[in-house]
Amino acid sequence: MRDMSMTLDLTLTSLLSNCDRLQGVNMFSQKFIRHALLLSSRGKSGIRCRFRSTQAIAEKVTDGFVEDLRSIVGKANVSTAEAVRDQHGHDESYHETTLPDAVVFAQSVEHVSKVAKLCNDNVVPLIPFGSGTGLEGGINALKGGVCLDISQMKNVIEVNAEDFDCTVESGVTRGELNSYIRDTGLNFPVDPGADASVCGMCATSASGTNAVRYGTMRENVLNMEVVLADGTVLWTAGKNKRSRKTSAGYNLTNLFVGSEGTLGIITKATIRLYGIPEATLSAVVHFPSIQEAVDTTVQVMQCGVPIARIEFLDEAAIDAFNKYSKFDMKVAPSLFLEFHGSPSSVEEQKEVVEEIAKMNNGSNFKWATNADERNRLWKARHEIVYACTALVPGSKPYSTDVCVPISNLPAVIVQTKEMLKKENLVGPIVGHVGDGNFHIFFPVDHDHPEALTKIKAMSEKMSLLAMEMHGTCTGEHGIGMGKRELLEKEVGIEGLRAMQIVKNAFDPNQILNPGKIFPV
Numbered sequence: 061m062r063d064m065s066m067t068l069d070l071t072l073t074s075l076l077s078n079c080d081r082l083q084g085v086n087m088f089s090q091k092f093i094r095h096a097l098l099l100s101s102r103g104k105s106g107i108r109c110r111f112r113s114t115q116a117i118a119e120k121v122t123d124g125f126v127e128d129l130r131s132i133v134g135k136a137n138v139s140t141a142e143a144v145r146d147q148h149g150h151d152e153s154y155h156e157t158t159l160p161d162a163v164v165f166a167q168s169v170e171h172v173s174k175v176a177k178l179c180n181d182n183v184v185p186l187i188p189f190g191s192g193t194g195l196e197g198g199i200n201a202l203k204g205g206v207c208l209d210i211s212q213m214k215n216v217i218e219v220n221a222e223d224f225d226c227t228v229e230s231g232v233t234r235g236e237l238n239s240y241i242r243d244t245g246l247n248f249p250v251d252p253g254a255d256a257s258v259c260g261m262c263a264t265s266a267s268g269t270n271a272v273r274y275g276t277m278r279e280n281v282l283n284m285e286v287v288l289a290d291g292t293v294l295w296t297a298g299k300n301k302r303s304r305k306t307s308a309g310y311n312l313t314n315l316f317v318g319s320e321g322t323l324g325i326i327t328k329a330t331i332r333l334y335g336i337p338e339a340t341l342s343a344v345v346h347f348p349s350i351q352e353a354v355d356t357t358v359q360v361m362q363c364g365v366p367i368a369r370i371e372f373l374d375e376a377a378i379d380a381f382n383k384y385s386k387f388d389m390k391v392a393p394s395l396f397l398e399f400h401g402s403p404s405s406v407e408e409q410k411e412v413v414e415e416i417a418k419m420n421n422g423s424n425f426k427w428a429t430n431a432d433e434r435n436r437l438w439k440a441r442h443e444i445v446y447a448c449t450a451l452v453p454g455s456k457p458y459s460t461d462v463c464v465p466i467s468n469l470p471a472v473i474v475q476t477k478e479m480l481k482k483e484n485l486v487g488p489i490v491g492h493v494g495d496g497n498f499h500i501f502f503p504v505d506h507d508h509p510e511a512l513t514k515i516k517a518m519s520e521k522m523s524l525l526a527m528e529m530h531g532t533c534t535g536e537h538g539i540g541m542g543k544r545e546l547l548e549k550e551v552g553i554e555g556l557r558a559m560q561i562v563k564n565a566f567d568p569n570q571i572l573n574p575g576k577i578f579p580v
């Protein structure tokens with residue numbers, strides 16, 4: 061035991077001699093340095109542990125560098141046109157555009173690997189671009205560099221219907237996958253509303269309306285092909301592996317899920333599929349108060365009803381929803397529900413939920429049994445973020461995204477609503493409440509910076525409240541550039557340091573999506 065620790069200390073010493081930032085590395089961090097060292101000793105992975113500031117010093121993207129990019133992917137697949145850079149310099153959120161210097165459209169994993177190596181050798185920032193539907197400014201090129209658009213890699217590599225899994229390339233969107241596999245009777249249910257790329261969903265650990273039944277990306281990814289900063293290609297669970305369980309070493313798959321383009325570029329994902337339910341039933345029910353709607357949710361969950369969707373909209377959200385999507389719903393706190401299963405199981409779930417809702421003064425149940433009605437309802441629900449921004453013409457969405465343990469949800473939502481009133485802010489509340497996750501969608505108009513300051517303060521208060529109630533500042537949208545200052549508050553300085561050590565080990569030159577996740 062003593063010999064072992066001496067060996068580790070010696071190894072640590074030699075590692076530390078390569079580090080730029082030694083001071084203040086506590087015992088906890090040293091353990092991680094040892095991990096990093098073990099990784100770095102695998103020469104082939106190319107992972108080196110050189111500690112640098114998390115802020116990269118980007119080399120300029122010169123004409124010669126652009127020529128090098130063109131020689132890798134072909135002339136037609138590199139653009140420096142302002143319109144193309146602009147399109148790739150922002151997502152769907154309020155964050156203001158920051159342009160990359162060049163956009164590269166990769167056609168293969170070999171392209172991705174060679175472009176990564178070139179950027180790494182020249183210390184040029186590299187930002188993976190999935191489909192640009194993120195809500196935390198994840199693709200903004202904060203330090204310029206190369207935006208690597210991988211949306212044209214659109215092959216479905218394999219579908220193993222008998223094992224309920226499939227493998228897709230980075231450009232395949234959730235909608236495209238579901239159209240492709242429709243004939244198999246299977247589908248991929250994780251549903252962030254937007255038609256995001258499956259690999260982008262891995263990168264942000266997305267979820268959405270039916271995570272309550274089927275889980276988030278974390279529970280649904282079995283394996284990923286990832287290109288590291290230096291161009292190394294690895295499979296997080298081993299090449300061709302797709303078992304439901306594994307105890308083989310560290311869980312690299314879940315390290316890359318939610319890494320937001322800062323650890324590697326996900327070029328393929330092997331994900332779980334589910335049978336399309338035999339019967340589906342949707343409903344809307346209205347309540348006199350937020351408390352009663354959310355209490356209903358908690359009781360439904362605590363009764364163990366395997367509900368597929370249970371979505372909350374407050375009266376402001378219903379109002380925006382009616383106006384934008386031409387519905388005529390009662391303007392009151394409401395739940396949108398969906399049940400999946402056999403006809404008898406759906407009937408049983410319906411009865412239990414109806415009884416619980418009625419006990420909480422839920423009324424005006426409206427059932428949608430046919431597919432057209434259901435699709436219209438859920439399409440409108442998915443567009444709610446646009447319905448909220450339409451309240452202020454010319455605005456963009458600022459979305460909060462807290463998630464708390466379900467028993468704390470009623471208190472957090474009620475307090476949030478009181479804070480909104482006190483601050484006199486317009487902000488409809490919408491939530492995937494079965495998971496304890498909810499958003500306020502603030503319409504933000506950049507011509508009114510004072511309103512944005514107020515919204516940011518409110519958003520921070522909400523996040524702190526959620527953390528105090530044992531929750532998180534982001535259930536599903538990620539840290540991106542919007543929540544960087546909150547990460548340390550959530551995971552603690554030790555957690556943050558551990559994350560920085562992992563980042564430094566995988567990306568010693570800090571080229572991958574610099575300026576994201578970590579506080580500035």
Ligand SMILES: Cc1cc2c(cc1C)N(C[C@H](O)[C@H](O)[C@H](O)COP(=O)(O)OP(=O)(O)OC[C@H]1O[C@@H](n3cnc4c(N)ncnc43)[C@H](O)[C@@H]1O)c1[nH]c(=O)[nH]c(=O)c1N2
Nearest residue numbers: 190191192193194198253257260261263266267321326536
């Ligand atoms: C109308 C609407 C509604 C919703 C949402 C958006 C919109 C516009 N979202 C957010 C969004 O759809 C979600 O974050 C997606 O997972 C982003 O996938 P993209 O492919 O668009 O990634 P996008 O291109 O926006 O990139 C997002 C981040 O991931 C990185 N990235 C993308 N692809 C990568 C890859 N292949 N390898 C490595 N890094 C990669 C990027 O660098 C960036 O940091 C959401 N989300 C949610 O969870 N629940 C919800 O309810 C909703 N609802």
Ligand SMILES: CC(=O)C(=O)O
Nearest residue numbers: 253442444445459499
């Ligand atoms: C935008 C988002 O997260 C939602 O509509 O749930």
Ligand SMILES: [Mn+2]
Nearest residue numbers: 268492499536
């Ligand atoms: Mn959401």
